[in-house]
Structure formats: C-alpha cells, structure tokens
Amino acid sequence: MKLLTRNTDYAVRALSYIAMEKGKTVTAAELSEELKISWSFLRKILQILSREGLVFSIKGKGGGFKLAQPADRIFLLDLINIFQGLVRLNTCITNNKACPNIRICILKKKIDIIEDSIISELHPITLKTLLNEQNDVIQNELLNMQTR
Amino acid sequence: MKLLTRNTDYAVRALSYIAMEKGKTVTAAELSEELKISWSFLRKILQILSREGLVFSIKGKGGGFKLAQPADRIFLLDLINIFQGLVRLNTCITNNKACPNIRICILKKKIDIIEDSIISELHPITLKTLLNEQNDVIQNELLNMQTR
C-alpha cells in the first residue's frame, strides 16, 4: 500500500526542479540527467503534465517545459488524481446492493473517515509548500553552523 | 489505492460470522455458502488465519473453525498485516542514501504523519468493535420502529 506511486513521485521531483529554474525552459533530457530518472519514462510523465495543463511545453530546439501555473496552485492532490486516480480507500465489493454483512459496512464507514482525514492532510500541500519548507530547512542548517 | 484488499475483507467477514456462532465450529463450506465467497479462496484465507493463530481448526468430520481468541483481541491491524503486510505508505526510492531531492524528503515526512494517523485510527478497531456497533445499529432500528 503506497500513498504515492512512482510516476507521482517523479512528477513532484520534476516539477520541483522546473520551479527552481524560475521561468527558464527545462528539457526532458536535463531533468532526466539531473534527477537520474529514465528519459523515456520521464518524458511520458511530462507529456501527461503538459496535457493536464500543469506545465507549458515548447517544441523544437531551445524548447522544453515551464510551469504553467504558480507553484502555490499546483496541488499534490491533483498530481495524485492525475497519476493514480481519486483517493478512494473503500472499494466496496457489493456497492451497497444487498450488502451481505452490516458489520462490513460499519467498517467501511470507519474507512471513509480515514479517507477524509488523509484528504484533509493532503489538501494543503502544494509545490510551493515543499519548496518553502526546503528553504526553512536550509536556513536552519545555516543558523546551526553559525551558532556552533 | 485500497485500504483493504479482498482477502482482508473476506477475513473480516469470515471471522465475524464465526464469532456470531459462539463456540460452535463453522466449516469453510458453510461460510462460503453464507457469505457468497468462493470456497477455494476462502479456504486459503482460513488456512492462513489458522496458521496465524486467529482461529482454531478441527480436521475431519464434524470439524471446522472456531475463534482462537476473544473478539476483542482480534485486531483489524493484525489482519491487515497478515494479508497485506505492514501499513507503509512511504516507499522511499533511494532509502535515505543520497536522496537526490530534499523536497521529496519533506514530502515523505508529511506522508509519515499521514501514515501515523491512519494507524492510530485503525489501532482500536477489533472484531468486537464491529460486532458491538452492529448491535447498536440494530438497537436503534428497533427503537425507531417503536417510537414511530
């Protein structure tokens, strides 16, 4: 049971990298090189991100990818939805039609609660969140070195 | 992304049924019949439950299964662990060795928090919980009918 599959994970890495390049276009080759991710696989991911409107793509020489939206509008949940579908923990087998066991339904209700809590924890996470917290970590590192 | 796979789900159903029969042995055939679950598949599940010490099995004519532990000692989390492995949302790709992207690690920390919250929500759920809440639901139904 994974929360993120590999393509979502790679998408986050790629988008983070692109975001760092503030407007400069980044090619799939560069990303693949820097992030050590298979070029073909990454290309597929980027094509999806482009189709879904998260990045803007430029073809041909000098082309590549840019963020199509500001980092605080790129939500982790959107990436999850794109690459993994909706967060639905509860695959009801009988779809409420003649559930053979009311106890199971009670359990499913509990699972729905868990699902809601996952979603509300994921909801506020954007690309910007991740980039900012990184800066915080680095700031702290520097501070520690100074006071030592 | 499912929280419970089919075998865990079936295990819950089977254990619930067995629990209702207060000490009487229940055969795989009866369970399969009543719960509308494939006999072969259910048998495999029961064999695992038996091997793991959750049910006590009696071979031969008149045999079958009984709970090997009181219902309040059969934890949903144990079933999940048995049939699906540990609840680990966070499959780190590089295992903290030269993580190529500190932002990802920040994300992973958030995922760990989510994982903890799932576990703490699952932790108190036992077979007894499910059986009791079922009774509560039925009690309420009866009450509603009376006051109507």
Next chain:
DNA sequence: ATTAATGATACTATAATAGTATCATACTAA
C-alpha cells in the same frame, strides 16, 4: 472403510504499475 473436514502447496489469471520504443510534428538556426 468411507466420508467429510482441513493442511500444505503449487499453479493460473487478472490487473496495476513501471518502463520502453517508434514515428509524427513543430520549432530554430545555419
């Protein structure tokens, strides 16, 4: 002995994830 039950184990099927390859298209620059 026969029948009815589970134990152990190996096998098959399906679906989800992960990854690769190919050709078409667009843009740039010489």
Next chain:
DNA sequence: TTAGTATGATACTATTATAGTATCATTAAT
C-alpha cells in the same frame, strides 16, 4: 530549405501485486 533538436501521440513490453483455482495429503467420526 534543410539538419538538428525538441515534444506529442501512441502502442508496446515487463514486472509485480492481487485474486483465484486445483491437487493431494492428513485427520477424525461413523
């Protein structure tokens, strides 16, 4: 206008996880 470099669309393959089946051995009751 052509060579080179980039993405777009799409189809294909590989691997893993889940789901499900089948077979034979063993045990117990009658």
